[in-house]
Amino acid sequence: MPAIVFDLDGTLIDSAPDIHAAVNRVLQDEGCAPLTLAETIGFIGHGLPTLVDRARAYRGLAAARQDDMVEAMTRHYGAASTALTRPYPGVLAALSSLRSAGYVIGVCTNKPIVATQRILADLGLADHMAAVVGGDSLEVKKPDPAPLRLAFDRLGRRALVYVGDSEVDAETARAAGVPFALFTRGYRKTPVTALPHRLAFEDFARLPALVSSLP
């Protein structure tokens, strides 16, 4: 059976509330007004340093604050990364069903690997994952195809599909030459019709059947 790789934030887990709380703590320490949840979601997708960079620039803080803010963000997020974060409904059942059917499964995310591993363990997802690649596992991040290629290489089976929620994920899959499945309830900014995808779904209960129809 072939391999399936999943994105993490906005795909397997609704992680924005904890990211939002952590970035607002960082901004508060800098004397800035908080972001709305929607503003935070708009900054998710290119990894933690980019999220901090966007929040910093949005609040008019100097680039010289960046490194300290990334460090603070890592600390605050590390202290509470699964306080509010949960898998989307049906995720655990879908992963169990796919594994029972013989697929091997991995994760390719732009989230730092340490936070990724901790969150997967805390939420009961780690045991399903035969390969986990984070945003700092390589020198390059998604949409560079290298992290996704590494995840599939580690799984050691034919690459069936990459499942993600965002523009970055669609571009990564295209660049890696892997079919893309779009979860439509995540953090994308583009309409579904404008995001290239092989299949789209809004309920994880449908994913096993959709995946089994792929060639």
Ligand SMILES: O=C(O)COP(=O)(O)O
């Ligand atoms: O950490 C981010 O900014 C995005 O993470 P993702 O790649 O799991 O969506």
Ligand SMILES: [Mg+2]
């Ligand atoms: Mg995502």
